[in-house]
Each structure stands twice: as C-alpha cells, then as structure tokens.
Amino acid sequence: MNLVKATGTIGGLTLVSRVAGFAREMLMSRVMGASWQADAFFVAFRLPNTFRRLFGEGAFSAGFVPLYAQRLQGENGEAEAKNFSEEVLAVFAPTLVLFTVVFEIIMGPFVFLISGYEGEKLSLATLLTSITFPYLILISLVSLFSGILNSLARFTAAAFAPALLNLAMLSALIFVPVGGTVSATALAIAVTVGGVLQLGLLIAACKRAGIVLKLRRPKMTPGVRQFVRVVIPATLGAGVYQISAFIDTFFLARIGTGSLSYFNYADRLNQLPLGVIGAALGTAILPQVSKHVGANEPGKAAKVQGQAAELAMLLCLPAALALAVSAGPLASALFQGGRFTAEDARLTALTLSIIVLGLPAYVLVKVLTPGFYARQDTATPVKIACIVLVATVVLNFALIPPFGIAGLAAAIAICSWLNCVMLYVVLHRRGHFRIEGWLASRIARQLLAGVLMAAALYAIKLAIPNWFSGSTGHRMVGVLALVGGGMAVYFPAVWMLGGTDKEELRALFRRRRPYTDAG
Structure with a gap:
C-alpha cells in the first residue's frame, strides 16, 4: 500500500x-452566539462524542483492525475475517444498546454531575443530551464497518462519512435559524440523523466490497474472547483520556457562560x-x-x-x-x-x-x-x-x-x-x-x-x-x-x-x- x-x-x-x-x-x-443555550448544546454534543471515542474509534480500532488484518492473511482469508466481524458485531451491538438505555435513564443526574447546571439550563442540556445520545450506537457501529473497509484498503467511504454529520447539522441551522432553544433542539436532532446517514453509507460501502454482515445471537467465541482481551485495555486507556475530556467539560462549564x-x-x-x-x-x-x-x-x-x-x-x-x-x-x-x-x-x-x-x-x-x-x-x-x-x-x-x-x-x-x-x-x-x-x-x-x-x-x-x-x-x-x-x-x-x-x-x-x- x-x-x-x-x-x-x-x-x-x-x-x-x-x-x-x-x-x-x-x-x-x-x-447561537456564545449563549447559555449554545453551551447546553455543546455539553449534549460532547458527551456522546466522548463515549464514541471511548467505545468506537480508538479502542475498537486498536482491537479490531489488527485481528481482522491477521485473519485476512490467514488460510481462509476474507471468509474467516467476515466470520470474525459477525461474531464481534453480535456482542458489540447489544452492549452499546444496553449502555445507551442505562444512560438515558440516569441522564438528568449525569448531566448535572458533569456540568453543574441548574434550573432551565440543566433541563435543556438534559433534553438535548437525551436526543443526541443514540448517536453513540450509530457511530460506534460506523467504526466497525470503517475498520473492515480500512483493512481492505478501501478508505473513501469511511473518510467521507463525517461530512454527512456536518451536512445534517448545517441543514438544521439553515432551516431553523432563530437561535436559542429552538435551534439548539434542531441541532441535537440533526446529530442523530447524521449518525443514521453515516451508518447507511458505511453499510452500503461494505456491501459494494462484498461484505454483508449477518446478525447473530451473541456468543463468546474464541475470536470474541481474543478481541475482548485486546480491547479492554484499550478501552481503559481510552477511558483515561475521556475522563480527561469530562474534566475539561467540568471546568469549562464552571468558568463562565x-x-x-x-x-x-x-x-x-x-x-x-x-x-x-x-x-x-x-x-x-x-x-x-x-x-x-x-x-x-x-x-x-x-x-x-x-x-x-x-x-x-x-x-x-x-x-x-x-x-x-x-x-x-x-x-x-x-x-x-x-x-x-x-x-x-x-x-x-x-x-x-x-x-x-x-x-x-x-x-x-x-x-x-x-x-x-x-x-x-x-x-x-x-x-x-x-x-x-x-x-x-x-x-x-x-x-x-x-x-x-x-x-x-x-x-x-x-x-x-x-x-x-x-x-x-x-x-x-x-x-x-x-x-x-x-x-x-x-x-x-x-x-x-x-x-x-x-x-x-x-x-x-x-x-x-x-x-x-x-x-x-x-x-x-x-x-x-x-x-x-x-x-x-x-x-x-x-x-x-x-x-x-x-x-x-x-x-x-x-x-x-x-x-x-x-x-
């Protein structure tokens, strides 16, 4: 290459x-200006992105890409790599869904702990974060399909996918330019819509590459155990970085509007x-x-x-x-x-x-x-x-x-x-x-x-x-x-x-x- x-x-x-x-x-x-509604949106946008970097891009790529690449070089090549991908997907997807549901339930106290907001500002930040948080599931699955395509030296779709999020948010600003709470809510909705568009693009790109993953029942196969052994330390490492990001958010929210x-x-x-x-x-x-x-x-x-x-x-x-x-x-x-x-x-x-x-x-x-x-x-x-x-x-x-x-x-x-x-x-x-x-x-x-x-x-x-x-x-x-x-x-x-x-x-x-x- x-x-x-x-x-x-x-x-x-x-x-x-x-x-x-x-x-x-x-x-x-x-x-939006530098208003309190803008600050509330940025809290809502940073939180799922922080967990995305925890579960999706860094840790997942660190564990998945080398193991997928090894299987591509193996005796059965793409068939073995595809089987490994399906095994990982079967465990990874339900884990993401469960994690998201738990955080949706505790969203109010969690946002308060991170931001220190109160009253109307806390209510808005909680609402916006509840809307954006499913983006975590979507973009983490994007990381899986991106890892497959990158291992096959097909970089185009994965590199272009983030543009769809930006275009979705840009559209929200163009069609809802009134500012304040209304525009902040439109932006939060656009985040999740952007995640749907990104996942759709990556699934289509994998299909063009001849990779169509089937949904299986979760099972701890030897391949999944190997993946978990590699990815848990990477997740802990990424978790350290994301704790740092939470600390930054904690201080930023308290420095001032x-x-x-x-x-x-x-x-x-x-x-x-x-x-x-x-x-x-x-x-x-x-x-x-x-x-x-x-x-x-x-x-x-x-x-x-x-x-x-x-x-x-x-x-x-x-x-x-x-x-x-x-x-x-x-x-x-x-x-x-x-x-x-x-x-x-x-x-x-x-x-x-x-x-x-x-x-x-x-x-x-x-x-x-x-x-x-x-x-x-x-x-x-x-x-x-x-x-x-x-x-x-x-x-x-x-x-x-x-x-x-x-x-x-x-x-x-x-x-x-x-x-x-x-x-x-x-x-x-x-x-x-x-x-x-x-x-x-x-x-x-x-x-x-x-x-x-x-x-x-x-x-x-x-x-x-x-x-x-x-x-x-x-x-x-x-x-x-x-x-x-x-x-x-x-x-x-x-x-x-x-x-x-x-x-x-x-x-x-x-x-x-x-x-x-x-x-």
Whole structure:
C-alpha cells in the first residue's frame, strides 16, 4: 500500500468534512452566539462524542483492525475475517444498546454531575443530551464497518462519512435559524440523523466490497474472547483520556457562560490539521505496521512509522505555527458576526493560540500508538494515559483558577507533549522505533522553515492591519492573504533547506508514489 496515496485519500476526504464543519461552525456562531443555550448544546454534543471515542474509534480500532488484518492473511482469508466481524458485531451491538438505555435513564443526574447546571439550563442540556445520545450506537457501529473497509484498503467511504454529520447539522441551522432553544433542539436532532446517514453509507460501502454482515445471537467465541482481551485495555486507556475530556467539560462549564463555545470554536480550528493529518496517518499506517509485525519484519514496521512521522511534521509544524500566529484574524473572520461578538472572537483566538502549541505532539501520538496496537499491546498506552491524566488534573487545578480558559488550553498542550514523549521513550527502549539521524535532520529543517513562515505571517499582519477588521468580506480576504503568504514562504523554504526528499514533496502535490510499501 502507498502511504502518501492512502493518507492523501483519507486526508483529502477528511478535509471535505472539515470544510463542511467550518461552514457549520461559522453559521452556528452567528445563529447561537456564545449563549447559555449554545453551551447546553455543546455539553449534549460532547458527551456522546466522548463515549464514541471511548467505545468506537480508538479502542475498537486498536482491537479490531489488527485481528481482522491477521485473519485476512490467514488460510481462509476474507471468509474467516467476515466470520470474525459477525461474531464481534453480535456482542458489540447489544452492549452499546444496553449502555445507551442505562444512560438515558440516569441522564438528568449525569448531566448535572458533569456540568453543574441548574434550573432551565440543566433541563435543556438534559433534553438535548437525551436526543443526541443514540448517536453513540450509530457511530460506534460506523467504526466497525470503517475498520473492515480500512483493512481492505478501501478508505473513501469511511473518510467521507463525517461530512454527512456536518451536512445534517448545517441543514438544521439553515432551516431553523432563530437561535436559542429552538435551534439548539434542531441541532441535537440533526446529530442523530447524521449518525443514521453515516451508518447507511458505511453499510452500503461494505456491501459494494462484498461484505454483508449477518446478525447473530451473541456468543463468546474464541475470536470474541481474543478481541475482548485486546480491547479492554484499550478501552481503559481510552477511558483515561475521556475522563480527561469530562474534566475539561467540568471546568469549562464552571468558568463562565460562553467558555464551552470559545473552546469548541478554537478546537474546531485545532482539529483541522489533527483530523486531516494525524487521524489520516494513524488510520493509514496501522494496517501496514500490523502486517509487518505479523510477518516478523520489525525494521519495515519502524520504517513505515518513520515515514509517517516525517510526513506528519512536514504538514503539522507549519499548521501549528500558522494557527498560533494568525489566531486573531482567523477567529474574527470565521466566527465573529450575528450573536458572536468581537470579545467572543478575542477569547476564542486566545484559546486557539495556546492549544495549538500541543498540536505537533498530538499528531505524533497518532503515529506512535500504532506501534503498540500492531503488537496487540494496548496496556502500555493505558499506563502512560493514567500518568498523563494525573498531570492533566493537577495542571487544570493549578492553571484554571488564575488564567481561566487560557489555563485549560495550556494544560492540554503541555499534556499532549508529555504523552508523546512517554510513548516514544517506551518504543525506543524496546527497540521498536527510534528517530534516525535523517529524520531528526529533516524535522529540524522543517521547523526552521516554519519559523520563517511565522515571521512572514507576522509581517503580513503588520502590513495590512485594516484587512483584519471591518466587514466579514474584508476579514476573509485578510485571512486568504495570510494563508497564501504562509504557503508561499513555507514550501519553497522547506524545499531549499532540505526539509524533505524533493521527490516526496512533489508526490504530496502530484500524488506520485515514492512512499511505497517496504514489502
């Protein structure tokens, strides 16, 4: 499999989803503002998504994809893999339904515990969360079908599926633009509708690939037991991360009205390179690393990770620096307007400029963790995640009281680097992966090119300050000038400094095939 091609396919379609997501957020900020109804919706949206990351994407992929890939390479190939998928589905689906029913029953006390809301705000947040929570079932099943398609090197449908959620929510805002409780309720309904659309797309894509799963009675087969043994530590590890997310929500809800909105919009910009680069690379390399580990080819597995790290930093370093330097103009151009004031945009920009400092580390985590998952070692990331969780709690208590939302953003950035460093140190000590001299040299050159780009962006901001205020059109033109200027400096600089192989940089734009499978 070609790493650049796979990453380009996943990243390109993820970018389509992110663009739709930005359109959604731009309209949402203007319709909902930084109101208490907006905060209530963001609580309702974060809770099922937090559990989705717990049960669906991270833990499920960590356990399912390597085991599915192993069966594909076995004597019976696709038949054995399909049988394994049906066995897992038979246990996984009823578990999700039971979990969702339990939380629907205790929703009121649970939302109160997380948010601390009272009265009308608690009632609305509880209602909205009850509406959005079935999304957990739908999107977790999407993860199963995505894992099948990714193992078959069919990335298109899984990468495009999130766009359907964004389009559903965008439609709710377009047709119900009145704001307040009415628009918040329409958005909550759109979340569940989006999940139905995503699941339908993935089932259809699997059918086109010749994979039609039948529903069976739940049974603890040897394959399911093996899956459970792998996925439970991964779920515990993901649970540690999601406890951290609950802690963030807990503090955000108490910082003051609007804090959840500021964080949401800042994180939307932060998630753009993370989703397009980090998630795409992590998805693309896990089947490759699993294959080489299964074939007892550790050198080739490490080479895949090294190539992925280089590509990640080539794209992520300039993205992080650009977002930090341009946070103010970006937040103003994208979100300010309607019910979202200039002060709201300023606080969103402050949050963004701090949180993106941890972006390179977060992307590298997506490259490093497949080195554990491919070896069916989900326990080590759990232990590291526990340490990171403790650090997150300590930093939240230390930084949020004096600095508010800026302190929370700083805690997230610091802990992202702590997680990255600890994962790398363990892989290095075990001899599974190390930063070779060529990789360190290229990353250093990429960083230098990024610093030159950041200086150019700052100069552009000083040269045309009037373009970052006034009408939305003026602000958008100013942002386009920043984006164009940054790219015009970074990519020629990284080319001349030797920050990447020139053939590989050409492939990034022309979609050639220099990153071939080491096999």
